[in-house]
Amino acid sequence: MLQLHITDEISRLRAVVLGRADSNGPVPKLENAYDPKSAEHIKAGTYPKDEDMVKEMDAVARIFKKYDVKVFRPDKIEDYNQIFSRDIAFVIEDKFIKANILEDRSKEIDALHDVIDQIDASKIIEFPEDAHIEGGDVMPWGDYIFVGTYYGDDYSDFITARTNMKAVRHLQKLFPHKKVKHFNLRKSNTIARDNALHLDCCFQPIGKGKAIIHKEGFLEEKEYEWLVNFFGIDNCFHIDKDEMYHMNSNIFSISPEVIISEKNFTRLNTWLRSQGFTVEEVPYSEIAKQEGLLRCTTMPLIRD
Template identity: 30%
Template sequence: MMDVFVDSETAPLRSVIVGYPDNFLQVDAEIINETQRQYYDGPDAPTPEAVTAQLNGFIDVLRSRGVSVIQPHALPYVPDQMMTRDIGVVIGTTFIVTTMAARSRRLEWRGYSHLFERFPEDVKVLFGPEDLVIEGGDVIVDRGKVFVGIGQRTTLAGAAWLMQLVPDYEIVPITLSGLDDGEDVLHLDCSFLPVGDGYALIYPGGMREIPATLRETYELIEVTRDEQQALGTNVLSLSPDTVVSQPSMTRINGEMRARGIEVVEVPYSEPPKTGGSFRCCTLPLHRAH
């Protein structure tokens, strides 16, 4: 049996599913975000070799910190299995297989479905209805709340469905800025993410309005537009005092260090060209109580 429990974004990380590019772009891929549109046909397009090298380095860091890393089985009919965050979410002891906006991604969950038989009996596995959209990058569980981004990838109906599943948590919907607003915020974790003990990274322009709950719950560390576009908010917390971040995020890393957070810098310039960084590539199964 394997432990399955998450009720915090920053509690000590024990086990995690990390995506892997076994079949990266080996079959025709649907362009599913503006970042891919920018890079895939250009001279700086990500290659399987470069992406794999950096992902392996990230995995090595996780294991060196005592995190159990699980990887999905490669699916021959899926062009990209790196962004595991989107295809599922754990809230308490409930594992939710989300419903992806892009139909080319709706079978990715099969890459880790073999794990379900190892879950304890008290863990519920639920599947999102086909007629709504909700993705894990828009769901952040922390401090008794579930923050849900409403935007390019998750609908209001998806958030309402989630609310029915976890009545013990306060659901906080956050409307994200869209392409019509001149912003490219694919998921909530591209503009907001708790770090440390009571802090959160935030890109104010990524939301139509910042909910009062965010200001009341966290000391907010503002991120610039350039930092947001480089996925500076998309870090991964290993514990309340340890975060994995890109070395290029010099200012953000300095702000976190000034608040007593250890920042582990891991080279990660290639995976973000597919549209996601450290948090996007990881689906935590167990964080300590």
């Protein structure tokens, strides 16, 4: 059996699910794009090819191997996007929580039966149908669970709004001993630079008390300020719109000291090294075209 254990974003990683990119099927039709960045690349004819994304994910798999992390991969579903394993489920403490994701993507969780079969059934949790949640919006952090959401009455108009307040309240019920802190994120169906698809697209805590943050991703100034005060202004690395667009906050911690990052994130990677982190660089710019990066493609199961 898998003894699930996740209490934060940075403790030493022991087991993880890494998505797969070998059978995504044809380039989606524009009207079927789930986010504005994918739509941009569909229009421009630059939508990523399977073979390029497979190479990128293999580079991450090699780093996991180097650090002796057990890696699970989903079963292959022909012609189906299975890259973003973070969206479909997430672990908090010893609970495996199935996400309520876009209806078109519901098959993805079935491809994880290798993992699910090894989890105590009483630890597997499904949310009510009308409580929408995706793993990219959920970050356990010690006594806190940080959650990205969207408060607007026009929630249903945004395909980019993936976690609603019903889900936030449900999380609080499931983890009454935690403080569930929610953040209202900026959404756009059409302009990728104005869209924080998930919380991890505009914020991520890392080791040594530091965090990466994009101020404009937050609709409420006071919520952004709460985070900056929580971590301390000097511990926050602020990214601009372009860096947010290229997914600079969507890196992934293997431990408090070791971070996997995209090789083109020059300013970020330089800063991380100056703060004493080991940065394992990988090419991930093709995957980034679908508005997701390293955190989105990984679902941690066990951290020390």
